[in-house]
Amino acid sequence: MVDFEAPYAMDGTRIPAEGLRRQLQREAGTGSGVVRPGDLRISQLDVPGTGVKIAAGDDLIQSRESGRGRETYGIPLLTAQNYMGDGGQGIPGTGSTATRRDMIIHEILDPIFAKTYTPRDQWPEGATSKLSVVPGVPATAKTVAEVPALAGVTAYELAAINWPKSTGTITNAMLEDLRRLQSPRTDTAVRSINLTAAGTGDRVPITDTQPYPGGGQTYGKTGGQTWPVEAETSGRLDIAIPDWANYMAYTITWSQLSVLSGNGNAYGNMWLQVGANVDPTVWRGEASSWDIAETAGSHTMMMRVADTNFIPANLRGRTMRFYPRVNLTGGKSAASPRLTWATSFDLTVTFLERAV
Structure with a gap:
């Protein structure tokens, strides 16, 4: 007997999450991106500081886990929020010796993954996805696929922070928008x-x-x-x-x-x-x-x-x-x-x- 998963959809069956993610990708298409033009835009805080503001919206993130490329995650953010880095202590700035390029990503935290950027023991309690800042990415990197530290990580790039020397405050002039629409018309x-x-x-x-x-x-x-x-x-x-x-x-x-x-x-x-x-x-x-x-x-x-x-x-x-x-x-x-x-x-x- 060939063991197929439960069909989408049939009364009395339990549809596994993998099946729903595959169905979402069939509907939305392959690739990752935001759903509407203004979704999840990263900008400076109302009073510029060591964090950023993320607009409300949705993104679709295709799995980069080996063998799961036909699955896509859909994640809503219902209200705009401030992000002050992991732990809420602010995103570290630069010293006087060098500039730096960081990438702000939206990372999926699925227990089935063999690899995530955030170590499993540091996942926020109850979280299924999170923002993360990847410091010191290559100067030309515009996607997660171009960042060695993110190889195999299921995540989507939202913005880059281009830090000048001796800077601790994030302004819009430093932020580079990396978002694309997942299914643009x-x-x-x-x-x-x-x-x-x-x-x-x-x-x-x-x-x-x-x-x-x-x-x-x-x-x-x-x-x-x-x-x-x-x-x-x-x-x-x-x-x-x-x-x-x-x-x-x-x-x-x-x-x-x-x-x-x-x-x-x-x-x-x-x-x-x-x-x-x-x-x-x-x-x-x-x-x-x-x-x-x-x-x-x-x-x-x-x-x-x-x-x-x-x-x-x-x-x-x-x-x-x-x-x-x-x-x-x-x-x-x-x-x-x-x-x-x-x-x-x-x-x-x-x-x-x-x-x-």
Whole structure:
């Protein structure tokens, strides 16, 4: 007879903890991480001192015990709490001779484990998991897998403390966030405009010479032109920003642009704008530069701008128009790239959910 464990689920059976941990991993997926963006964030104490504050939330920690990699632990912390190191005496600082990097981990204390970071005789009474500080980890370590002292230990990295010399007080400037979402959500929107089909007039240059308005939410400033103008048309570049998205990665590409010879050099900026100039929440990405190949004679060129940016909270959950914007900062408009009947334009935006 082959001895299977009790099934999940059947009346009258006792489901072993191993079976529930395996089921949790099937539902959540492999890997470790926090459940929501703000969960278990480590920050300085309200009055900076020798401890840290940990935000409420949940994490999922995949077992690193030999033979148990298909099991995952789910652990909630219901209220924010202060952590003053084991014994409550504070996290030791540094002397005058050297800097140090420590790692703050959330460690599982399961009696079945062959190895834990905290010695078994030092486990807090009744505790099933705990915060621990691992001192002197490698300078490049960002995960428990990169710390030799944590080999085989079932734990998850929350933050690093980068100690300067002669320091005993922990501040946010010293804390490095190591959290990642265990199952982050993503969503990608792709918008394309073929200017042959759109009917754009032949050879439309860049004419706007107003300065780039600056990145971020810079309401009240203007500058630049929407290029191609078809992007102004309702619906073409209207994109719903998910309410869970706190970052976006985007790429704007203009291809098969025409440059005519004999007009000298020209150069300028290109950027993404979310929302119209009259919208109080208008947002602009950082500018990239374009520059023609002045000595190449008449030719075609491509322009591209790409970046990853934080999404302000007041844009999430809204449908916004995404504008490709350009300006001319040097040279003559006659020398700038031109949209033609052969030009294509595309915008790709991937919305991301990250720990914050």
